[in-house]
Amino acid sequence: MSTRKYVNWTKEDGIAILTIDNPPVNVLSEAVGMEIRECVHEVEHDEDVVVLIVTGAGRAFMAGADIKEFPSKMARGEAKKMALEHFHTYNKLDFLPKPTIAALNGITLGGGLELAMACDIRIAGESVKLGLPEVKLGLFPGAGGTQRLPRLVGEGRAKELMYLGDPIDAQEAWRIGLVNKVVPDADVMDASLAMAKQLARRTLTALSRIKKAVDKGLEMDLTNGVLYEAELLDEVFQTEDIHEGCNAFFEKREPKFKHR
Template identity: 45%
Template sequence: MSSNIGIEIDQGVALLTMNNPPLNVATLQSTRQFNEALDGLASNGEVLVLVVRGSGERAFSAGSDISEFPDYLAAGNVVEKKLRYENETMVKLERFPKPTVAALNGLAFGGGLELAVCCDLIVADETANLALPEIKLGVFPGSGGTLRVTRRVGPGRAKEMMFLGEPISAAQALEWGLVNRVAAKGQATYEALALARELAARPNIALQACKKAIDEGAEMPDDEAIEQVLSLMEKTFASDDGQEGVRAFFAKEEPKFKHS
C-alpha cells in the first residue's frame, strides 16, 4: 500500500505532508495513515513542534474524497465508516501534546479546513482560499468545524461561512482571526517552518503546559481552570527549564533550555 503521508524531522520540527494530488483529498486510507503518523510523532522525543501541509501549490486539502460517498450512502454507514473515524483523527490532532502549525499552501475546503483549525496556529499563503462548502452538497461540516471554526471566528461569521458555503480569502481569514499569519505567495510552508523553529527554541514543557491550560481551561469552570493552571505552573517551575529560565534571568544570560 503506497503512503499518502510524508514525514521529515529536522532540529525538533516534524513536517507532515499530505500527499494525494492534485488536491490532497482525504480518503479512508489517507486518514488512517495520518492517524498512525500522529501516534508515531506524539511519542517521538525528537519532535518538539509539528507542521502540517499539503503537497504541491494548489491545495492544503480540499477535504473528503467525494468519490467514496456513494458507497457509504448506499450502505447507509457514512457516519460510522467515514465521519466518526475522521472526527477521532481531528481530535487526535487537536490534542497533539506539542505545538502544531498548519501551512495552508493553497485552498483549504471542507474537511481540509476542519483539519487546519485543529492546529494551534495557521499560516496561509496570500493566494489561499478557505471554505466550508458542504451546504452545497445538502449537508454541513461534520468533522468538528461547527465547533472549532466557531471558537475562532464567533458564531455569526461561522454561520455565514457554513450557510453560504462560499470561500473567503486569506486576508479575510486573517481579519476574522481564522488564521494567524498570511505569507507571500509560495511561502506558507517556509513561514510555518520558521515559526515552528522559533517555537522549538522555547522550553517545550512550558509550551505543552500552556497549550493544555488554554485548550482544556476553555471547557472548565473558572475555578477549576485556575486550579489546573496552578498545578501546571508548579510542574513547570520544578522542571529543569523552569529553573534555568529563572537562573538565566538573574544572571542576565540567555537561557539554555533542554526541554526537561
C-alpha cells in the same frame, strides 16, 4: 521514517514537517486519514520533536473529504462512522502535546479546513481560499467543523460561512481570526519554519501545559479554568527546565532546555 503512500514526515532541529501528498488536491480519503494518524503518533513519541508543521504537496493544503467514498456511506450509520474516523484524525492533531502549525499553501476547503482548525496556528498564503462548502452537496461539516469554527470566529460568522458554503480569501480569514498570519504564497513554508524555529527554542514542559491550559480551560468556567492553570503552573515549577530558565536569566545567556 517509514515510507507511506500519501503522508510522510521529516524532522530537523526539533521541527517535524508532515506533508500530505494525494494528488491532485490532497483529498482526505480513509487511507490518508489513517496515515496522518500514524505520522502524528510517531511525532508525539519522538523526543527530538518540539513542534509540528502540517502542509500539503502541490497546489492544495487539502480540498476536503474524498467524495468518491460518499456513495458507500449512504446506509444508516455509515456516515457517522466516517465522520468519527475523520474526527479521530483531527483530534490526534488537536490533542498532540506539542505546538502545531498548519502551513496553508493552497486550497483549504471542507475537511481540509477542519484539519487546519485542529492545528494551533494557521499561516496562509495570500491567494488561499478557505471554506466549508458541504452545504452545496446537501451536507454539512460533520467532523468537527460545526464545533471548531464557532470557537475560532464566533457563532454568527461560523453559521454564515457554513450556511452559504462560499469560500473566503486569506485576508478575510485573517480579519475574522480564522488564520493567524497571511504571507505571499511563496513564503508560506518559510514563515511557518520561522515561527517553528522560535517555538523549538522553548521548552515542551511549558509549551505543552500552555496548550492544555487553553484547550481544557475553554471547556470550563473562569474560576475552574484558573484553578486548572494553577495546577499546571505548580507542575512546571517541578521541572528541570524551570531551573535552567532561571539560571540562564541570571547569567544573561540563552537557556539550553532539555524538555524535562
